[in-house]
Every structure is written in C-alpha cells, then in structure tokens.
Amino acid sequence: MSALLHTQVIRATLIGSVSIFLWGTLALLTSLTEGRIPPFQMMAMTFALAFLLMSLNWWRQGHLGLKHLRQPKLAWLLGVGGYFGYHFCYFVAMTKAPVVTVSLLAYMWPLLIVLLAGFLPEEKRLKRHLIGAILALYGCWLLIGKGNSGFNSEYLSGYLLAICCAFIWSGYSVLSRLVKQVSTDAAGWFCAVTALLALICHLLWETTLWPETTSQWIGIIGLGIGPVGIAFFTWDYGIKHGNLQLLGVLAYSAPLISALLLVLAGMATADSTLALACLAIVAGSLIAGYRKPRT
Numbered sequence: 001m002s003a004l005l006h007t008q009v010i011r012a013t014l015i016g017s018v019s020i021f022l023w024g025t026l027a028l029l030t031s032l033t034e035g036r037i038p039p040f041q042m043m044a045m046t047f048a049l050a051f052l053l054m055s056l057n058w059w060r061q062g063h064l065g066l067k068h069l070r071q072p073k074l075a076w077l078l079g080v081g082g083y084f085g086y087h088f089c090y091f092v093a094m095t096k097a098p099v100v101t102v103s104l105l106a107y108m109w110p111l112l113i114v115l116l117a118g119f120l121p122e123e124k125r126l127k128r129h130l131i132g133a134i135l136a137l138y139g140c141w142l143l144i145g146k147g148n149s150g151f152n153s154e155y156l157s158g159y160l161l162a163i164c165c166a167f168i169w170s171g172y173s174v175l176s177r178l179v180k181q182v183s184t185d186a187a188g189w190f191c192a193v194t195a196l197l198a199l200i201c202h203l204l205w206e207t208t209l210w211p212e213t214t215s216q217w218i219g220i221i222g223l224g225i226g227p228v229g230i231a232f233f234t235w236d237y238g239i240k241h242g243n244l245q246l247l248g249v250l251a252y253s254a255p256l257i258s259a260l261l262l263v264l265a266g267m268a269t270a271d272s273t274l275a276l277a278c279l280a281i282v283a284g285s286l287i288a289g290y291r292k293p294r295t
Contacts (some may be wrong), residue, residue: 003032009242016238019234022231024257026064028265029227039091039207040198042220047195049224050232068186075179079190082172083232084197089164097158103144105162107255111137112170113248114288120177120244129245132288136252138279142254142273173239173248180240187236191228249288258282260285 033042058065093102114133117123121221186189202208238247262268 008134009285012240012241012242013246014233016242017250019231019235019238020251020254020256022226022234023251025261026223026227026254028261028267029219029222029260029266032213032215032222034213034216035211035220036209036211036216037220037277038202038209039201041208042223043046043087043198044195045192045220045245046224046228047198050229051188051195053225053229053232054185054191058185058188059271060231060274065097066189068183069189071186071189072179074175075182076190078175079187080193080197082176083190083194086165086172087194089168089202093158093161093165095158096161097155099143099275101155102158102162104141105159106135106169107140107164107252108163108166109170109173110248110251113173113251114245116170116174117177117244117248120174123244129249129288132249132284132286133252134284135287136249136281136284138282139251139257139277139284141255142277142280144240144258151238163289164276170248174244176236176239177244177269179270182240184233184236184240186234191232214293229262236245238240242260246289252281253285260286 017210037045055065058068071220090102090106110131114129119128211220259268259274259277263270263274
C-alpha cells in the first residue's frame, strides 16, 4: 500500500469513527424524548432531519442534490435496505422479545463485519481482528446484558428479527465496498426514502404523538442531526474507504461511550462491570488495530 493510499485509509477510518461516538450519544438523547414518540414516527422524523441536513450541504454546493438520485440499483438496495430494514426489524423485535436480549443479538453486527469483510477481494482475514472483535463483544455483552442474556424460546421470533438486524447492518456495511464509487451525498436520498417508508408504517400502526416539552424536541433534533444524520454519512464514507475490519471492532465502543455519558449526566452509576467492560473493549480495539512497526 502506497503512503498516499495508507493516509487516505487512515483519514476515512477516522471519519467513520465519528459515527461510533455519535451512536454513543443515542441513549442520552433518547432519554430526553422521555419515550413519548412512537418508534416509527421517531424514525420518520429523524431520517427526515437527516435528509434536510444533507440538503443544506447540497445547497452550500449550489445544487438541489438531484444529480445524486441516479445511482446503481445495488446502491439503492443497500442504502434503503440497510437504513429501513435494520430499524424495521429492530422495532418489531422490541415488541416480541425483551429489550436487553434484542440489543445483544442486534449488536453482533460489528463482529459480523469483521468476519464478512475478510471475503472482500482487497481485505485480509487477520487473527488479531477476530480476537479483538470477540474481546470487544464480551465487553459489550457485559454492558448491555449485565452478564445475563435471559434467552427464552417464547421470544424466538423476536430473537430471529434481532439477528436479522445484525446481518442487515453488517451486510450493508461490507457490501457497500462494492459501490464505493457512489458519493456519500446519495445517502441523503436513502434517508429520504427511509423517512417516507417509516411514515407509512407509522400511519398504518401507530397514533401520532408530538413532543410536549423543549427537552423532547432537543432530543429528537439531536438524534436527527447526530446519530442518524451525521453518523450515517460519516459511516458511509468510512466503510467505503477506510479500514472496515477495524471500524467493526471500534463500533463496540459505542455502548461504552453511551454508558460513560449516562454516568456523567447522573443517569447511571459507575461500577466494576463498567470498568471490566471498558477494559475488554479498549483491549479488543488495541489488539485489532495493532500494526507491526515497519523496519
């Protein structure tokens, strides 16, 4: 790998890492909404905000983004399928199985990225990636599951949908390498279609409830700009041009960031489980990201 290409990969990986930090703010921002907004309405609102955010970028560039509408069918399938498919399965799974178990199963996607990325032509399957991912997965399991997954055959349909979430997002992340020539600007249109599909689901299955307080509006706007808007755009760029397997391992730090932010906000307490999870996730990330010094 040339020095220039190596620098470009590092830059793209750093840009992709921004998404992980922003996803770490999900719990804090969601808590501001106080659980008032129905899931698909929330999805429609936040993805619409993400589209508006990209529209501002197009306006800054002097166009309306119409030139980014014409993309390969695979790019549309991956973009809309990844955004809408993941969230649809996740929200339905939450109604059919305990929240903790659904979160654990759905959050297997970083490990799947590490495993599946090795099959891409330009990627190598390295043991340190797998070891780091498994160690980070253990840390994530400690954070989310508190050491108890609570599996029950009664919730099988919910478990299967949560597993679908993991495969949908990891598949989107890995296969996006096949359409890396597609500009990240196109993700704005993927968000628009996702918002429209979520609105349809909302009108079919939910009752509209609008935010009642300023903090609830701040939570929704924050989600639309950060974890949904900027995060999906930086992730799109990172997975197309960065170190995909390292991003997969680093993604396990999102629950850790989430827990730390909740502790700082006084909404959670630090304990030995948090410390052990932190150690496991950081160690896993260091192992996966280690490169032998050049001689």
